[in-house]
Amino acid sequence: MTDSNTLEQFATKHNIQGLTEPSLEALMTNTPGYTTDKARSFLAFQQHINEKLLKHHIILCNDYCNWFERGDQNKAQVREFVVQFSVFSNLFLVAQLHKTINADTIEGMHASKEILANEIGVIFNAQKARKAMVDSPDAGENPDIVSTEGSVEGGQFRFKAAHFEWLYRMAQKLGLEFTDIGKRRHGTESTLFYCDELTRIYGNEDYLISQAASYAVENWAAAGFWNQLVKGFEKFNDTSEIKLPLGFFTWHALIESQHAAHTQEELEELYFDREIDEDKFIHYGNEMLDGVAVFWDGLENQRQQLEL
Numbered sequence: 001m002t003d004s005n006t007l008e009q010f011a012t013k014h015n016i017q018g019l020t021e022p023s024l025e026a027l028m029t030n031t032p033g034y035t036t037d038k039a040r041s042f043l044a045f046q047q048h049i050n051e052k053l054l055k056h057h058i059i060l061c062n063d064y065c066n067w068f069e070r071g072d073q074n075k076a077q078v079r080e081f082v083v084q085f086s087v088f089s090n091l092f093l094v095a096q097l098h099k100t101i102n103a104d105t106i107e108g109m110h111a112s113k114e115i116l117a118n119e120i121g122v123i124f125n126a127q128k129a130r131k132a133m134v135d136s137p138d139a140g141e142n143p144d145i146v147s148t149e150g151s152v153e154g155g156q157f158r159f160k161a162a163h164f165e166w167l168y169r170m171a172q173k174l175g176l177e178f179t180d181i182g183k184r185r186h187g188t189e190s191t192l193f194y195c196d197e198l199t200r201i202y203g204n205e206d207y208l209i210s211q212a213a214s215y216a217v218e219n220w221a222a223a224g225f226w227n228q229l230v231k232g233f234e235k236f237n238d239t240s241e242i243k244l245p246l247g248f249f250t251w252h253a254l255i256e257s258q259h260a261a262h263t264q265e266e267l268e269e270l271y272f273d274r275e276i277d278e279d280k281f282i283h284y285g286n287e288m289l290d291g292v293a294v295f296w297d298g299l300e301n302q303r304q305q306l307e308l
Ligand SMILES: [Fe+2]
Pocket: 119, 163, 252
C-alpha cells in the first residue's frame, strides 16, 4: 500500500484531487482501465451526482425522522411505525433476493448474499462475533453483541439473529403479535410502493440501474436517519413505562456508519471498470429516492392522524 502523502501528491500533480485512495493507488500502479483522463471525467460525473442526485429532498430533509428524533411520539404512533418497518424489513428480503439473482458477476452475487444471509440470521464470522457466541448462549437474540463486521462465510445461523425477529421482539413489547406484523397486508399504500420500488429498481436486472439504486440508498442511509430513530426511541423509553429493546435500530445505525466509507469506493470502482451511462445512473438513483420519500411521507401522514 502506498502511503497517504504519496497518493495526495500524485493527485495534486495530475489535478485529480477528490478520488478515494484505492482509485489513486490503482492509477499509480497502472491498473487496467485506470487512466488520469478517466479520473478527470469521473470527477466531473461526481459533480453532477452531487448536484442532481445527492440534493434530493429526502436526503436533505426528512420531516418524519426530524419529528421522531424529538421523542414526542405516543404509543400508537410507535406501534404503527414498528408495523410499517416490519413490512419493509420482510419485503426487503424480496428485493435483496432479486439483486442476488440479477448480479452479473460472482463477486456481486457474493456481496448481495452477504446482506441477504445476514438479514435472515447468519451472524457475521468476525472475532467479536465469535467471542460473543462463546460468552453468551443467547447470541443472536441480542443484536447489541452481534458483530457488524466480517463475512457470513463460516458464520453461524440463528433464527433469533434474523433482523425481523429483533423487530418482532420489539413489537411484542408493544402488545403486537406475530400475525400483526411483517405481511404485505399490514403495509400502507406508501410502504408497499416503496418496497415494490426497491424490488423494481434496487433488484433490477440491469446492473447499472441496480447500482444506481444502491448508491442512492446508501447515501440516504448515511445522511443519518438510523441515528435519529435511535434517539427518538431512547427518549420514548425514558418517558414511557415500556422499555423497548432497541437492538434492531442501534445495530443498523452502527453498520451504516461503516457502509458509508465504502459507498464512494464502490462507485469509483464501477466507473473505472465499465462504460457508464451517467444520465441513466442519475435518473434511476432519483427514482429510487422518490420511492424512499413516499415511504417516509406515508409515515408522516400516518403519525399526524394518530396525534392525540
Ligand atoms: Fe437489516
